[in-house]
Amino acid sequence: MQTKDALRVAVLGCGSVGSQVVRLLTEQADDLAMRAGVPLELAGVAVRRLDAPRDVEVPAHLLTTDATALVTSGVDLVVEVIGGIEPARSLILAALESGASVVTANKALLAEDGATLFEAAEKAGRDLYYEAAVAGAIPIIRPLRESLVGDTVTRVLGIVNGTTNYILDKMDSSGAGFADALGEAQELGYAEADPTADVEGFDAAAKAAILASLAFHTRVTAADVHREGISDVTAADVRSAADMGAVVKLLAICELRDGPDGQAVSARVHPAMIPRSHPLASVREAYNAVFVESRAAGRLMFYGPGAGGAPTASAVLGDLVTIARHHRAGTRGAGESAYTARPVLPMGETLTRYHVAIDVEDRAGVLALVATAFAEHGVSIQTVRQEGRGADAQLVVVSHRATDAQLAATVAHLQQMDIVREVTSVMRVEGETE
């Protein structure tokens, strides 16, 4: 590896990302060689069908349907952009065992079984890089893994799913309901025909697991992440947020919490209201952003396109060049850092705030009864707004921070009360430093 011979790169998958990786590897070969200190040579591209139409021309002799043979053929670097759990996991493990380093954009796999991959990379003495797995082109993995490694990260708030941000932004700007905004996103290609992975928060939860693991030097898997999607967010919720100077976003939230038994981690994905003055509030359309709070550095934000073939390929190429430099120097980068083994708090113990809109009978004493219900569960009220309308009135309550369990019990209690016609909206409020 100490020679100036070209490093051989195998690309697994030639869809929207893979084709852009192949294009950039070819078009920018000279620059990449100068930057890496060694040429990068495309050794092969594994595809499902040799004759499928694709966005880039790949010489026929480089195409193969035998991905396993390709990754074990003595290549130096493997780019995995197939996605999904299998065969991606087996191919990555085979590549590492064969002595190749790996760049992957596979958030689902990393969030489900990252430990297996990291251990295999460690054992093989090879690199496993994955900048493209979270927030597309936005450099967030490397800043967490290296730039902030001398600091203590206390919170990460991310808008890490472009589809849901597009839908919520559309609802905010046009007053549309969820179904209409989803339809428009689908028409424009921002949402898939089956939008479940995005809309129900699975994609964001995988990214939250990866971010929490990195930020807090522990292992968090997708199963540890509390997950709520945006399909229940209504136009009324979005209006109600606007009334209080806030906007609804689907957030991936990772927090470090001091507890009686040491530090623990909270990781969750749900829609939340954040103040319009918060830097994340101005993230429009399908853009992504990750907001990081740390003890010494303070408040940082990383913003950019969270998906798309070329942006994701940019992140993959950055990792490829970094690893190529390592190969040339006969070394590798930092591996997984999970030395703290911090417990993950259940959602009920998460500290958050609630915005609750309640239709109540319009008679004297109603506010006192509602306030008493909050107090009984130990939840302190920050603001309450009362609006009469006909025989009914609407109360909008915003709480101070309490545990999610206390807040959920309060809402359940409200729903049982005679004077409450309906709890019309319940949403968490985030984005304030405490």
Added chain:
Amino acid sequence: MQTKDALRVAVLGCGSVGSQVVRLLTEQADDLAMRAGVPLELAGVAVRRLDAPRDVEVPAHLLTTDATALVTSGVDLVVEVIGGIEPARSLILAALESGASVVTANKALLAEDGATLFEAAEKAGRDLYYEAAVAGAIPIIRPLRESLVGDTVTRVLGIVNGTTNYILDKMDSSGAGFADALGEAQELGYAEADPTADVEGFDAAAKAAILASLAFHTRVTAADVHREGISDVTAADVRSAADMGAVVKLLAICELRDGPDGQAVSARVHPAMIPRSHPLASVREAYNAVFVESRAAGRLMFYGPGAGGAPTASAVLGDLVTIARHHRAGTRGAGESAYTARPVLPMGETLTRYHVAIDVEDRAGVLALVATAFAEHGVSIQTVRQEGRGADAQLVVVSHRATDAQLAATVAHLQQMDIVREVTSVMRVEGETE
């Protein structure tokens, strides 16, 4: 270096940054050791006066006034946070020659004579890292050097000076003039008693040189950067920007330009109007942000505190841990990448747009005469707004892109015209992708 023995760290300077570096090295020693794979041990702190008051308690035996002896005493890592050209340069060179790697926050030195430092690091086979030199805690050096290294960066727009951003933000939000806003910034500690380095753009120009060098893989020095400060920005300029939905910011602008003889670089610092819809427009108070445009990744932004002891120390510690990992692995990170040796364009050849406010006689044909003056210099007008007031009228012209030389010639021409009473405001307009 392959042992688990502690790496010895020397800190040069114990002011606002140095004291925070010492504090974090001490308080977070256990975490840093886990993350670096090797303990970091404070070997000494060089100060000017042993008995000066400082923000952190340093054991007396670690303090020294002999910085040269400290850096040549066999330490592994040297943190230089003295600032200025000398003795910082000699100390960094002595440290590298003695086999230590160096972390520096010294933008002035890097911008004036980075080549000497990088060559010394290369010769010594040691690392020279400087994340803290640009935009404080915001990770921008590492993303440019590694994350985007597989991409082609075409433009960097940075708000990289907190003092001037505070002043301009105050002028925008309160309508204050420059002098009042500066006075308030000085009272609050955001501006120094002698604010020249910030207000006249010297600090931002040094950072522009560093950013342009990194982004375009070439050498750009502070002397290559066209520099204009904000002391001539008036309350009327800020109002005029607001009228067109824009805000005035001091920008560090680095651009890659295709020219007849290949690619060239433009690097400049000046106040400019940017649309309020641009992500940089919402960067308030003393915050910094760097906006990056690249071919594949698209539009990225990095936001956070650009100065301050603890934030800057966070960036220094990140570099320290990264270098410690390299030491442990017996390797080093990527050095300077200046393989393109691109020429830097003179300011006159820079492409930009102008906002020009002109007091003219209020009579028929004035607009035609003014438009003719623009046309004579080959400058196309995008919009013109005319407001009568008494015997005079005001014209506000916003041009399309032209060279700075054409625009400057147009303004000089206008100032000669009989019907022009005064050119009251000239400012560049930036922040639109073309």
